[in-house]
Amino acid sequence: MQTFDFFSKHISLITPIPIYVAVFVLLICQGFSRQRLFRRRTQSTQTPADIKSGVSNDLYDRDQRLGSLITPDPSFSWRDSPQEVPREIKPGKYFLTMNLRKLDFNDYIIFDKQFLTEYRERQAIISKVGSEKIFVAEPNGGALDLCEETLNVTVDFLVTRYPSMFRRTERGVLCVDAGEEYDLVTRPWVRHPLEITCLLSGDDCILMRCCDDGVLRVAAVGLVYSLDIDWKSFIGKDLASIHIDARVPFYESTIQKSVDRYFLKLHPEKPVTRANWLTQVGPELRNDKFPDEYLRRVSTLPGNSITAETIIHDLYFRVERQTMRKLPSMHGVVFKFHLYATNIWDLEQEESVPRQFAAHIRGLPESVLRQKHCLECVHGILKVMDEMAERQEKKHGNRHQPASRSYI
Numbered sequence: 001m002q003t004f005d006f007f008s009k010h011i012s013l014i015t016p017i018p019i020y021v022a023v024f025v026l027l028i029c030q031g032f033s034r035q036r037l038f039r040r041r042t043q044s045t046q047t048p049a050d051i052k053s054g055v056s057n058d059l060y061d062r063d064q065r066l067g068s069l070i071t072p073d074p075s076f077s078w079r080d081s082p083q084e085v086p087r088e089i090k091p092g093k094y095f096l097t098m099n100l101r102k103l104d105f106n107d108y109i110i111f112d113k114q115f116l117t118e119y120r121e122r123q124a125i126i127s128k129v130g131s132e133k134i135f136v137a138e139p140n141g142g143a144l145d146l147c148e149e150t151l152n153v154t155v156d157f158l159v160t161r162y163p164s165m166f167r168r169t170e171r172g173v174l175c176v177d178a179g180e181e182y183d184l185v186t187r188p189w190v191r192h193p194l195e196i197t198c199l200l201s202g203d204d205c206i207l208m209r210c211c212d213d214g215v216l217r218v219a220a221v222g223l224v225y226s227l228d229i230d231w232k233s234f235i236g237k238d239l240a241s242i243h244i245d246a247r248v249p250f251y252e253s254t255i256q257k258s259v260d261r262y263f264l265k266l267h268p269e270k271p272v273t274r275a276n277w278l279t280q281v282g283p284e285l286r287n288d289k290f291p292d293e294y295l296r297r298v299s300t301l302p303g304n305s306i307t308a309e310t311i312i313h314d315l316y317f318r319v320e321r322q323t324m325r326k327l328p329s330m331h332g333v334v335f336k337f338h339l340y341a342t343n344i345w346d347l348e349q350e351e352s353v354p355r356q357f358a359a360h361i362r363g364l365p366e367s368v369l370r371q372k373h374c375l376e377c378v379h380g381i382l383k384v385m386d387e388m389a390e391r392q393e394k395k396h397g398n399r400h401q402p403a404s405r406s407y408i
């Protein structure tokens with residue numbers, strides 16, 4: 001099969017996908033199909049035709065309900081909001097778990113002082129690479145409805161929660177700080193609805209459609225901070241095949257059942273969140289330099305001086321803040337993620353993180369380190385972290401025992 005060949009041939013390129021998609025997506029589906037059984041009363045007996053005839057009432061109720069979940073924060077200032085990178089670092093023996101947490105609806109989309117810089121950077125990437133390579137959907141506009149609904153819920157959220165940043169206009173929505181208005185009315189779309197979604201929210205996203213056979217399949221992607229590859233073959237993939245392609249370690253044995261219960265809660269009004277990390281070389285978020293693969297690539301170049309030791313100086317942790325929710329009116333799921341890159345040396349500014357992170361890494365099996373792209377340079381990473389931890393503990397030693405001690 002062509003798609004399978006594509007994935008196996010490019011497995012080193014593709015390996016970032018599984019991290020934020022594969023395991024997760026599969027679990028989504030499990031939860032999703034259960035949820036279909038226990039579907040909310042309002043939907044349980046409705047056929048698409050019923051839904052159509054009752055649409056205005058449903059939409060009204062829904063908007064009221066969703067609107068009341070959002071507390072406007074009119075004085076919010078992204079400029080005064082420091083970046084808070086979620087650290088998913090559990091010291092001790094490794095278990096593949098999803099670590100899903102309920103997310104306060106108000107935190108469905110969050111902003112920090114990087115907002116405008118990243119907004120501009122993402123615009124520049126889109127115009128350089130081309131919108132059609134970043135926003136990819138089912139052919140023949142099949143997923144356009146899903147993209148439009150995603151944009152709708154995003155704009156609803158943004159103008160309600162952050163009125164100082166986003167305002168509705170006659171024909172669309174204004175991004176106040178950029179002074180740019182996006183047209184939501186003209187058809188065909190002036191810009192792809194996912195492009196507007198990804199620019200305004202600062203997130204990348206994957207939309208999945210629950211098909212008539214009860215299987216979730218990728219319907220559209222908007223991947224600004226990602227690899228420069230052809231995402232077309234990713235569209236239409238179901239969870240099982242994404243999984244096989246992704247070769248997620250330990251998946252089958254552990255994950256499948258243990259997180260089902262979390263996914264039963266998957267619901268338009270109850271987004272869930274988790275975080276994940278990978279390593280990369282350099283700070284760019286649209287990046288194809290992953291340490292293990294990069295080392296292999298440069299090792300054949302004449303005069304190469306990059307080694308598993310020296311690569312540490314340019315090593316960054318690439319963190320995904322993932323959130324997921326069901327779309328209110330259609331059978332779709334939005335899986336979106338915000339990306340952060342932190343230089344390894346900057347972890348020293350985060351209290352007790354180097355010690356805990358080192359303990360976490362020591363608990364990871366080789367297969368997981370490989371998936372995080374840092375198997376080759378993991379000794380260097382641990383050395384740097386231990387040094388940082390010692391400096392932190394020496395500095396604070398007189399005042400109190402660091403909490404992280406218990407993990408040593």
Ligand SMILES: *[C@@H]1O[C@H](CO)[C@@H](O)[C@H](O)[C@H]1NC(C)=O
Pocket residue numbers: 145146148149152329
């Ligand atoms: C999106 O919102 C517009 C304006 O409220 C509405 O007319 C349209 O039907 C919505 N689209 C979807 C797919 O929900």
